[in-house]
């Protein structure tokens with residue numbers, strides 16, 4: 001039977017390479033002890049020279065394969081190494097791999113056995129122009145190192161090399177499942193059989209009932225890797241639950257290879273029964289039209305770059321689905337971690353996965369490498385229910401008939417069941433794919449939000465917007481309110497256009513999280529501030545444009561695109577305020593008095609399921625108590641609204657005269673009138689200028705938020721994403737710090753410095769002294785491979801945070817898969 005052992009621990013690392021390191025007795029005394037995933041260089045948060053991660057480095061590890069490896073087949077399985085690596089065992093070359101985003105295996109059969117052996121890897125993280133995405137400029141960093149996991153696999157002479165699940169007739173009562181397995185046999189294998197076992201999985205990802213089983217006699221298997229694929233078909237499958245975004249039911253197919261009277265290998269694939277169809281009218285999941293609302297994700301994190309373990313990868317999927325409320329993610333611009341994709345399968349987040357590359361197409365060797373990466377990606381992920389589209393073109397590259405005929409062929413050959421797209425940034429490109437996938441950056445803040453699909457594609461065909469906004473309006477989370485608000489509006493406008501223009505399947509915005517980049521891009525500090533959340537995954541206002549679209553039965557959202565401060569916008573403007581919410585209406589109170597009830601602005605955002613509620617009036621019913629005549633009250637509200645939204649300089653002479661007349665008619669003295677205006681607009685003289693927003697659903701109060709112009713920093717809140725971490729290899733959790741005001745809102749411009757104190761078996765990734773950026777920051781805490789209790793606190797000049805306690809235990813496995821998560 002196969003045995004796999006984690007090889008993540010016990011490595012030694014040196015940020016340079018020398019042939020002398022290949023000697024089995026080379027002294028590793030001054031090498032750093034590291035655990036994988038590992039970044040070849042830890043980077044500062046920003047303002048660094050990206051050349052610092054372009055290096056050639058060495059990883060070494062002593063291994064005793066033990067008696068179990070004797071006479072068996074032995075493999076090293078790598079999740080990914082950036083960008084090229086060569087490996088030696090006791091000085092003998094054992095293989096190499098080029099391409100930084102896909103898995104590969106090195107076979108050590110015949111060389112592994114009992115006794116210490118020295119494994120050395122030369123990892124070249126320079127931007128080699130023969131490997132995609134390199135060869136020209138790129139708007140993201142690719143980092144370096146053995147940044148995913150490595151394991152040791154010991155097999156018998158024959159094993160199951162691949163298992164592929166292809167559900168069919170999924171909308172029929174009796175469903176079908178085609179399964180293909182490939183046997184990898186070193187020598188001819190006689191009298192073998194394969195047992196296929198189909199089981200339902202529980203929400204926690206554990207087998208929860210046998211559905212069907214088949215034993216297939218294989219006869220004699222010739223030697224070779226996957227020489228003779230074995231296909232079986234399950235028919236008449238009843239009572240099968242569909243995999244859908246709201247109910248991601250998973251099944252497990254286990255294959256057991258038997259020969260000579262015993263089991264010699266066993267593997268499984270988790271998959272789902274679902275139908276994904278791309279039609280000219282849109283995307284259909286299980287026969288139901290689903291408007292796609294998504295974000296692009298780069299797999300990068302502050303300091304560690306790509307090198308983050310499973311929990312952080314999976315958490316990103318949760319953030320996308322449960323915090324940002326999207327139903328699809330694009331893995332821009334490369335295959336991403338299996339932990340991220342496992343989580344997408346498990347929580348029902350759809351995926352557009354693409355091959356590595358960015359705008360540039362290289363020479364033949366480069367194209368070969370791209371095709372290899374595409375194959376490796378599809379072979380790895382083709383059973384996943386979450387993946388609904390393959391991206392088979394280099395992002396935003398020009399047409400290249402020969403190359404793209406090849407990538408389309410590969411995808412079609414390896415996975416004829418799944419649609420293909422290829423991300424373009426120009427209209428009327430040659431289409432060899434099923435879906436015209438287009439980056440549409442036409443929106444500049446005006447009326448035009450998206451192009452018409454037919455004009456771009458040149459014909460009626462399935463059409464998906466794969467990027468919008470991004471560089472058109474970079475926005476820092478600590479920017480002023482006007483900019484944050486405009487970024488949110490731009491995303492909302494495009495989402496609305498995607499929802500109202502016929503023939504658009506949906507839109508995937510650029511992008512989920514800010515990311516480190518090359519000097520040619522971003523704000524000059526090596527960050528592209530294009531995210532709807534920052535690099536720490538802390539949301540900006542634009543995040544609410546997405547989050548507010550979720551079904552309120554799942555989560556009630558009410559977030560104002562305002563800090564309700566009185567002078568952050570230019571010319572003392574305070575209105576309008578968009579409230580991103582999925583409530584039916586919002587009632588506004590100010591200074592304890594009701595202003596009015598406001599409804600979603602469906603006129604401005606006709607394509608949104610839940611348009612924002614736009615508040616254009618801060619006076620409203622508060623004027624009633626003044627006893628103004630009805631006409632006068634209307635005039636005051638109108639002029640007041642302009643005054644507040646466009647600044648006091650917007651008051652024209654005729655507005656002043658009109659106001660004067662109203663006050664004269666109603667016998668309000670000039671001084672009192674002025675006082676009234678200032679009180680209503682700026683809360684002058686109020687005991688506490690509190691703003692209260694109350695969201696109503698089906699006539700009932702569903703959510704309540706308070707803000708106030710008198711906000712001040714009241715406490716430093718520390719929150720961890722996880723309370724229990726695993727003591728195996730290394731694990732991590734994100735810890736977010738927020739300086740909150742007395743209402744519980746973030747102090748948006750607070751700039752305190754804090755020191756992080758950690759007691760217990762963990763350390764901080766990156767610096768331990770951190771500035772709050774716009775009132776918040778976050779860091780990841782990494783475990784040290786042993787159990788214990790961790791206690792974390794942050795100490796600032798003015799504030800001390802609450803303490804967060806985290807248990808590190810052997811029992812904490814990987815993430816469970818509850819839906820929705822607890």
Ligand code: GAL
Nearest residue numbers: 139395396469470471472510
């Ligand atoms: C696109 C590109 C993305 C990113 C984005 C910024 O053209 O595909 O990778 O650079 O622009 O808005």
